[in-house]
Amino acid sequence: MEKISLIYVLPLLSLVIILIRLPEIDRWLRNHYSNAPFLITLILGGSTILTHVITVVAPLKKYERQENNKWTIIDNLIATYLDHEIFRGSPLVANIMIPRRVFYCTWEPAIGSSVFRRISARFFVRRLDVVWLSPGNMMNKQFRITARQGITGKAYTIGRTIIRDIPGSIDQLNFTEQQRATISGNGFVASTPIFAFDRKYSRSTQKIVGIVTFSSSIPGSEKIIESEKNREILKENITEFSGICSLIL
Amino acid sequence: MSLKKKAYKETKIDGMYVIDVDPADFQFKGSTEREMLFNAIQDFIKSARKLKEHFDLELKHASTPQGGS
Numbered sequence: 001m002e003k004i005s006l007i008y009v010l011p012l013l014s015l016v017i018i019l020i021r022l023p024e025i026d027r028w029l030r031n032h033y034s035n036a037p038f039l040i041t042l043i044l045g046g047s048t049i050l051t052h053v054i055t056v057v058a059p060l061k062k063y064e065r066q067e068n069n070k071w072t073i074i075d076n077l078i079a080t081y082l083d084h085e086i087f088r089g090s091p092l093v094a095n096i097m098i099p100r101r102v103f104y105c106t107w108e109p110a111i112g113s114s115v116f117r118r119i120s121a122r123f124f125v126r127r128l129d130v131v132w133l134s135p136g137n138m139m140n141k142q143f144r145i146t147a148r149q150g151i152t153g154k155a156y157t158i159g160r161t162i163i164r165d166i167p168g169s170i171d172q173l174n175f176t177e178q179q180r181a182t183i184s185g186n187g188f189v190a191s192t193p194i195f196a197f198d199r200k201y202s203r204s205t206q207k208i209v210g211i212v213t214f215s216s217s218i219p220g221s222e223k224i225i226e227s228e229k230n231r232e233i234l235k236e237n238i239t240e241f242s243g244i245c246s247l248i249l
Numbered sequence: 250m251s252l253k254k255k256a257y258k259e260t261k262i263d264g265m266y267v268i269d270v271d272p273a274d275f276q277f278k279g280s281t282e283r284e285m286l287f288n289a290i291q292d293f294i295k296s297a298r299k300l301k302e303h304f305d306l307e308l309k310h311a312s313t314p315q316g317g318s
Contacts, residue, residue, distance in 0.1 A: 077290055154265070161268040168264050195272040199282065204272035225266070232257040233300045235268050239252060240293040243275050247286045 007051050011044045018044075070248045071132055077244065078134045093217070094134040096194070096245060098210040099147055099156060100127050107146050109176045128152060128211065143182040149174045155191035156211045161238065163190045163231050165222035187216040188225045192238045197246045209249050212242045251276050251292055 017025060018037045029036040078094050105125035110118045126147040133139055147153045150173045155162040165188045170180065194210035197203075214234070216224075224230050253274040260267045279285040 073286075073290070077293065151265070158267070159270070161270050163266040163268070164264065172263060192270060195270075195275070202277055202282075202285070204275045206272055228257075228259075229303070231259065231266055231268075233296075233303055235257070235259075236252065237293070237296050237300050239270060240289070240296045242270075243252075243277075244286065244289045244293055246275070247277070247282065247289060 007055065008048060011048045015041060015044050015048075073248065074132060074245070075135050077241075092134075093137045093215050094241070095130050095139065095213050095215075096132040096210055096249075097128040097152060097156075097213065098131050098249070099208075100129050101125070102127050105146060107144055107176070107179070108148060109174065128156065131210070140182040143179060145175075145179070149179070151189040152191045152211050152213050155193060155213075156208060159193050159206075159208055161190070161192040161235050163225055163234060164188065165225060166217075167222060184217040184219075186219040187221040189213060189215045190225075190234050190238050192235075192242045194242045194245045194249060196249075204243075204246055210245060212238060212245055214238050214241075251278065 018029070018041055021037070026037065029040070033039070074096075102125055104123055105127055106122055107127070108121065108125070111121070128145050128147055130139060145153055147156050151162050151164045151169070153174075166183070166185055170183075170185055175183075191211055191213045193208040194212055195204040196207040196209045198205045214237075225234065253271075253276060255274065258269070277285040278288040
């Protein structure tokens with residue numbers, strides 16, 4: 001705030017003094033040069049605008065570009081990943097979700113014996129918002145989850161990697177009928193937490209800032225995760241990806 | 250980035266395969282953040298290739314006729 005005062009207040013104050021033409025100052029300036037007030041106004045006004053552009057507008061544009069770039073990096077990366085057709089005939093869909101606490105949310109099924117409990121469970125809910133979805137894929141807009149739902153919610157809550165087939169778990173995911181209707185019920189889901197990156201010490205911290213999910217909804221693709229070797233490699237991949245995300249998020 | 254080499258260990262809870270993730274296992278290589286990101290991407294691509302090779306091999310075995318008369 002002090003820096004902003006120095007940048008803007010001093011030139012603007014000088015401008016006001018010149019523009020209101022205080023008799024003594026105006027006379028003193030015109031004694032030096034008849035067009036001095038005009039020239040000084042021009043220089044002060046111009047330098048204030050220039051300072052604003054250099055200190056505020058330019059860095060903001062730079063950060064905006066960087067903000068857009070981070071998704072480009074991820075887009076290219078996952079495109080490379082998918083181009084390799086890792087799961088032949090079972091394309092993988094990747095998404096990144098970040099937790100956001102909201103005041104009121106009705107996405108979870110009403111569970112609880114008392115009315116008070118049912119209502120109170122709807123307040124201060126942690127929602128998982130999709131911030132990125134792998135290119136070429138669509139997500140049903142009706143499919144929205146909280147941190148207490150689905151494999152992704154579970155992975156976020158316990159802070160571990162979870163791999164699970166969908167057909168066998170659909171009844172245990174705490175979904176409403178509406179949410180169930182938006183998913184295919186096939187394939188598998190693998191989710192892992194994204195840990196915050198501590199820039200000061202260049203290492204990951206315990207804080208979870210998001211969740212990465214790889215999924216496949218092709219019927220029969222759930223068989224892929226039946227082998228332990230496949231699960232191990234899948235875990236390694238998704239963990240590597242979450243490491244990249246922790247550097248970007 | 251590379252992950253600390255550890256024996257793969259999973260726990261099956263209610264049909265879910267749960268695997269521990271320790272943030273200390275993430276080893277970021279490089280002196281700047283940009284370098285770390287670049288290395289992490291390189292490692293990820295390597296790991297993705299490994300996954301592809303593995304599945305290719307598995308699918309090949311599955312499609313090979315297993316003898317018979």
